[in-house]
Amino acid sequence: MSKIENLELLVVGGGPAGLSAALAAANYGIKVSLAEEREFLGGQLIKQTHRFFGSEKEYAGTRGIDILRKLIDEVNKNKNIEVLLSSRVLGIYEDNVVTILNDHKMKKYYPQSIIFATGASEKFLAFENNDLPGIFGAGAVQTLMNVYGVLPATNVLMIGSGNIGLIVSYQLLQAGVKVAAIVEAAPKIGGYSVHASKLRRLGVPILTSHTIKKAIGKEKVEGAVICELDSNWNEVKDTEQLIKCDAICLSVGLTPLVDLLKQRKVKTNYVSELGGYVPLRDENMETSIKNLFVAGDVSGIEEATAAMIEGQIAGLSVAKRIGKNNKREIEKRIEDAKNELELLRSGPVGKKIRKGLFKLGLNHGKNYNENFSEEALDISHLMKTGVPSEENLKNKLPSEEKVFDKGPIAISECFQRFPCDPCVKSCPFNAISENGNINNIPYVDFEKCTGCGICVSKCPGLAMFVVHKNFSETTSVVIMPYEFLPRPHRGEIVKVLDREGKYLCDGKVIRILDGKFQDKTAAVSIEIPKEYYLQARNFKVEE
């Protein structure tokens, strides 16, 4: 007989949910082993070079890779956590014995409790020639570029406009790759509007109600045929068009990776709102099998912030059950975490998640504040095109023109209700407010705003600008966020673009803030002819 190692908690998966779960339990004295299949920790965070949305409390405004560094640091310092890298969990059996392949040996473990934080896998799409070389999942593209520094192609067609599709498109552009278009089958953009606007300002078309019909190419991808869809998702005749590209990136959603759960015969239900077959579980993240918990995307597809909070809930629940002390304190922390989750999910963007959870039998009797479940503004045009409507803009601009006479003021171009507050938290003058709820749209108090420009670098959506209309007799200055290389230098003449990435005029760079504080989102002041101060929202540096 082989020896079986006993342990208190096994966490499977070293992504944001798993790391948070391990920390939450270990901080209350639970002995944790954390098994990660790869040779490094981090899960998807390792390739998230962009800043996160959400609440400041949960690291919003910080780049994914920096959040990861903090978590790993804490995990490594915690003497209750044993990290098992390159350790693939091979099986879980009915008696809860878990086998792990580590160091080319299959070892057996007998954990008192397990948290599965195995994440998700990407969905695939059925279309003609979908096996041609050059067809990637968005995750693969991101791994190639952001982890290994390899360019996947030179001109990419993106399929899917959820947050991943939008973010990866942006990162492709940052890496110097062209994005031919973003194709979205639904009639509206799936991800956050601020991401979409960011891409439109760079001139990338977003084609809603469109789908890919086939990939073209002999040895590898040379193009794709796309077409329009009507409101019943049927192809519209004679709308086929050929798009030239050398790669097609699929970003059509994620599905929970429940394979190990299925080995243990955890009951799963199909819930489309949560990405596919999801495990049944309770509010404390415990599945139908006692002492077997889930956290993060494996329990339903959501954002990394939610995954981290779910990890905490699962970890704390284990600590509460097998720990000796602090039960009260742990209960309080679980309650706080649940409230935090509820807040994150209470806006219009969380609607889908709420519906999915309801189908799982969760959130019964929970009263989400319905005041926040609908959009405050009509953003249908914005969600179709990525460009705000005149109405939307009017709503966020000063009601009186003379406010601009005061000097530089911040303009927020964030129109969607979603849980995000770095702008509010960043302003040293308390000039930005969301009226007490993180899901509200931020408004600038032009009286209080000094035009300092701090918020321009801090907004993860690049939706904050500072406009100094009367910079001189004939010119205005706009401070814009800029995350591309090469950086412009002072005095340089750049091509100034509008919200659709169209050329407006030439502009002169008069100041660049690009220090440690800006953390790679430079705030660039550009002097432009006065007539464009309400349109100029991006610029291009000629190489």
Next chain:
Amino acid sequence: MDENKVIICRCEDVTLKEIRNAIREGFTTVEEIKRVTRSGMGPCQGKTCGLLIAKEISQMTGKPMEELELQNIRPPYGGITFEEVTKGTITENNK
């Protein structure tokens, strides 16, 4: 659409045509289709094809997705050599 050119299982190279034929022949669970077509038996263990096959079954039979299940997944999850199995045992024994 040319069903022969649409790949559903990339690991085992199973086309949409083969999947549809199997469903027509009466194999209407993902598990059965896995057994008759080898879809889902490759290195990715059905991560690519599982959901696509379920959707196809749902569309062709009219059965809602909620009533379908994915294929069974048994240990070991991923390839392992006999040497790795036995080594583990011996090492643990000698501790």
